[in-house]
Amino acid sequence: MPLPLRLFLLVCAGLTGCTPRIDPSGWTASTPLAEVLRALSHSGAQPPGFAPDPDQVLRGHELVFTGRASAPDGSARSPLSAYFVCVDCHLTAREQPDQAHPVDDAARLAWLERDHLLLLPGNTLAGVTDRAAFFQGDWASRPGWEPAAGVRADLRRAVRFCATRVARGRPLEDWEESAILAYLTSLQWRLGDLDLTANEVSTLKTAALDPARHSALVGQLQTRYRLALPGTFGKVPTDPAGGFGLPSAPNPQNGARVWRLSCLHCHGPDGASATHFKDRPKDIAELARRFTAPGPENLYQILRHGTPSHPDRGSAVMPGFTRERLSDAMIEDLRFWMEQQGTSPPPP
Ligand code: HEC
Numbered sequence: 001m002p003l004p005l006r007l008f009l010l011v012c013a014g015l016t017g018c019t020p021r022i023d024p025s026g027w028t029a030s031t032p033l034a035e036v037l038r039a040l041s042h043s044g045a046q047p048p049g050f051a052p053d054p055d056q057v058l059r060g061h062e063l064v065f066t067g068r069a070s071a072p073d074g075s076a077r078s079p080l081s082a083y084f085v086c087v088d089c090h091l092t093a094r095e096q097p098d099q100a101h102p103v104d105d106a107a108r109l110a111w112l113e114r115d116h117l118l119l120l121p122g123n124t125l126a127g128v129t130d131r132a133a134f135f136q137g138d139w140a141s142r143p144g145w146e147p148a149a150g151v152r153a154d155l156r157r158a159v160r161f162c163a164t165r166v167a168r169g170r171p172l173e174d175w176e177e178s179a180i181l182a183y184l185t186s187l188q189w190r191l192g193d194l195d196l197t198a199n200e201v202s203t204l205k206t207a208a209l210d211p212a213r214h215s216a217l218v219g220q221l222q223t224r225y226r227l228a229l230p231g232t233f234g235k236v237p238t239d240p241a242g243g244f245g246l247p248s249a250p251n252p253q254n255g256a257r258v259w260r261l262s263c264l265h266c267h268g269p270d271g272a273s274a275t276h277f278k279d280r281p282k283d284i285a286e287l288a289r290r291f292t293a294p295g296p297e298n299l300y301q302i303l304r305h306g307t308p309s310h311p312d313r314g315s316a317v318m319p320g321f322t323r324e325r326l327s328d329a330m331i332e333d334l335r336f337w338m339e340q341q342g343t344s345p346p347p348p
């Protein structure tokens with residue numbers, strides 16, 4: 001082989017100029033974000049490797065929604081948990097109108113209501129494969145859990161941890177774990193989820209052709225969703241009668257929504273909790289008295305920090321809600337609405 005050609009091949013093998021050009025012209029609203037990031041020379045939050053085949057995705061969906069699926073060889077399996085399925089605590093859809101920034105309570109609740117979604121203690125599983133960190137903030141030190149650093153940096157380990165410690169289930173078999181990850185990958189963000197304007201999409205497609213602009217593009221895309229979701233427990237009121245002492249007046253309409261979209265999901269007749277709340281004014285007002293109860297019975301305490309969990313205690317546990325999931329104001333709204341139930345006239 002002539003020297004110049006050999007030199008050319010040598011250089012070509014190692015340099016980007018000769019690698020196949022990316023073709024952004026085919027990007028549409030349904031193109032996975034992770035694929036775009038990879039084209040922009042970014043590895044994405046999770047390394048590829050959960051390449052989902054449709055059969056696995058289906059099994060994963062069954063496991064997440066019903067807690068059981070038959071193994072690839074057709075044999076039956078016991079439920080993942082005697083108490084919970086994943087969707088008792090996690091949505092699988094986008095849960096707020098703006099997914100890059102916090103939104104106010106009323107807008108969030110309206111979004112959930114409009115889409116027939118729920119207000120749950122775990123973060124949505126939609127877009128979870130595009131996150132780089134899990135069990136963030138105060139979850140890291142929740143008594144009885146204390147997820148290790150490795151759990152908080154690796155989706156596979158986060159799933160394993162949640163299924164056993166939080167959902168109080170049995171260990172996942174390898175195929176179950178892979179199926180769940182495959183299903184989660186099917187919930188990944190797509191370009192259309194990032195709320196880019198038509199203009200922004202066309203700029204993205206043009207700029208992607210220029211490798212010098214790739215890292216800036218990655219940075220811009222990453223302002224449109226969150227790489228990790230924070231979790232803060234805050235402080236429960238030291239004077240339960242006075243509550244959080246917020247400056248704004250409570251909003252009973254939001255309180256009623258929290259009751260319906262959250263509490264009743266687990267405490268209704270078919271809910272995951274063994275404790276059933278009757279959805280009747282008298283019983284609701286009675287339950288409201290727990291807001292001023294002392295000690296571990298106190299409702300502020302239970303809502304924020306959940307019910308106590310011991311690794312060896314065989315029972316369901318309420319995980320508790322961070323402020324990001326159930327704000328201080330939402331708790332006050334709930335309390336106000338619940339207390340009101342005792343005073344409003346009975347329905348005609
Ligand atoms: C009893 C409620 C509950 C159940 C059941 C449950 N989870 Fe969780 N999960 C949580 C809470 C609370 C967190 C911590 C907040 C968060 O990070 O979403 C969490 C965190 C996670 C995370 C990390 C998400 C993140 O953004 O930090 C993943 C992934 C996860 N759970 C997957 C699962 C899967 C899969 C199942 C079913 C096998 C499951 N969970 C069942 C409550 C639950």
Ligand code: HEC
Binds near residue numbers: 265
């Ligand atoms: C993800 C499911 C889930 C959601 C949502 C949920 N809880 Fe719970 N809750 C539980 C579980 C599980 C327990 C533990 C008791 C049991 O089921 O054995 C519990 C326990 C409680 C207890 C203690 C019960 C007792 O007898 O002392 C109270 C009070 C409570 N929840 C109130 C609420 C309120 C109010 C809401 C709405 C803001 C709510 N919970 C939302 C699952 C949930």
